Amino acid sequence: MHDGVAAYVLGVLDDSEHEAFERHLEVCEQCQAELVELAEVPDRLDELKQAPSASEDDPPMSMSR
Amino acid sequence: MCPVLSHLDGRFESADAEAEHRIAVLYQEFGGPLLRHVRKSTGNDLQWAEDVVQETLVRAWRNSARLQWEPGLLWAWLLTVARRIVIDGRRRKSVRPHEVEPPEVDMMAVPDGSERALSAIVVADALRSLSDEHREVIEQTYLRDRTISEAAAILGIPPGTVKSRLYYGIRALRELLRDKGVAG
The missing domain is CATH 1.10.1740 (Rna Polymerase Sigma Factor; Chain: A)
Known part of the structure; x- marks a missing residue:
């Protein structure tokens, strides 16, 4: 169950597992500590998702060259 | 009353x-x-x-x-x-x-001089230095808005394996980012 914490933080667990992990999290201090550690990793990955088109008025340079 | x-x-x-x-x-x-x-x-x-x-x-x-x-x-x-x-x-x-097709890792880091783009380069580098197995599950789940079981079907491996690889991959990524000073 503990290794679900990464998938939980990323929001990619399937619904039933997501709910099961939420219940597990209530009682597992190890996973609570890992949740805090990993909580901002997805934000770093978001920088990859958004980098090529940060905003509509700011086209990526690789496209305009 | x-x-x-x-x-x-x-x-x-x-x-x-x-x-x-x-x-x-x-x-x-x-x-x-x-x-x-x-x-x-x-x-x-x-x-x-x-x-x-x-x-x-x-x-x-x-x-x-x-x-x-x-x-x-x-x-x-x-x-x-x-x-x-x-x-x-x-x-x-x-x-x-622009979100229909998630970019491949190689074209993700677009240098435009902004802090975020620089940070994106660092994150892309960190992702590239993970093992293939770890990078693959991160790409096939979070970066493509797919659940564990959807990614498992695409990769042809059991969902439990995706979940476990994701755990070790994300931990490894966090260590790399922390070493590079961009982990939260």
Whole structure:
């Protein structure tokens, strides 16, 4: 169950597992500590998702060259 | 005179008042930071971000056990809940055109001189230096808005393996980012 914490933080667990992990999290201090550690990793990955088109008025340079 | 009803009425009133107070405190404590955070993942869609924040705080408010947590843990949980709501929303609504095809890692880091682009280069480098197995599960789940079981079907490996690789991959990624000074 503990290794679900990464998938939980990323929001990619399937619904039933997501709910099961939420219940597990209530009682597992190890996973609570890992949740805090990993909580901002997805934000770093978001920088990859958004980098090529940060905003509509700011086209990526690789496209305009 | 009906003691049971009047008793219930009294309880409901005070419960409502208490609930209102608690949700007001939640908004005061976390509403602003959470909105700023969520806006980044809604592509600056403010209306959507506000809906996500509201839904997140209502879920927290309904879950009194969570509210006993220390602020760092509660914040981490709120971020995670909000992220899940955004992902669910993105899966439901038609995605923005530029999000239809998630970029490959090689073309992700576009240098435009901004701090975020520099940071994106660092993150892309860190992702590339993971093992193929670890990088693959991160790409096939989070970066493509897919669940564990969807990614497992595509990769042809059991869901439990995806979940486990994701755990070690994300831990490794976090270590790399921390060494490079961009982990949160």
